[in-house]
Amino acid sequence: MNVQEALFTRRSIRKYEPRPIDPQMVETIVKAGMYAPSAVNKQPWHFIVFSREEIKEQIIAVHPSSKMLAQSPVSILVCYDEQLQHDEGYGAVDCSAATQNMLLCAHDLGLGACWVGIYPRMARVEALKEIFRLPEHVVPFSLIALGYPAEEKPVPDRFRPERIHFEKW
């Protein structure tokens, strides 16, 4: 897939076929996250690849917008390490860019993906930290549910020329 097509046709996909995903594909998606830019190139991220029903159920029980995980054969938790980030507040900015790289990579590989937000909702951060037994200094930022798409979504028009300004506001 070319870049323009990927950028302009990617959608949040929440329904998945039950077929499994090749672990090599999952690794490529995580690698795409690792190639995102990060403040002062600190690359403060960690990724937890998970499939266990028990974990998915625990997340769904505490996170109201995560029901699509039930059908996802493989999902990824994107985290940042407060001890690795450039400075306070940067880990989340870096993980957001990494998450976007991963969504584009999944789309390119023919997979559907959905970004499930954790940060900045601190109640979700704490609950996910507990479920994945993260060290105190590791902050769960986003979940990416993956799967072969079982829904098709049209390409919306999101171009808003009124949001473009020239030189000053």
Next chain:
Amino acid sequence: MNVQEALFTRRSIRKYEPRPIDPQMVETIVKAGMYAPSAVNKQPWHFIVFSREEIKEQIIAVHPSSKMLAQSPVSILVCYDEQLQHDEGYGAVDCSAATQNMLLCAHDLGLGACWVGIYPRMARVEALKEIFRLPEHVVPFSLIALGYPAEEKPVPDRFRPERIHFEKW
């Protein structure tokens, strides 16, 4: 360019040729930002496209990592509107994904680009707000310097398998 190539060869480019950039390309890059996912699809962003020497000089005077702007024929300020974001803290997450889309789009179009961080450094946020005369509720998030590349950078190995965990930490 295909997606994998874009994801894995994109680098921060800080040296640019003096030749101008087609305004249509700039519009495509901004559009790529608008096609990023955002929390609850709020699309809380604004973009200021600028070229004026005076503005670039003002930024360079207050932002220590923005010297590449001097050579950039066109740069873009990515902002979010606090009144449009889903909730506090989300505008920055959304703008980070938008910035990453724009960097990949620029790379695809044969341009070099560099993400110059503003948020979460509040002194920079206030200074840039002043320079661009932004309304009180509009927060400058990042600057993207653009230009035809006048430097080549090798592709680094950023794959860190030790940052991948399975099922739990």
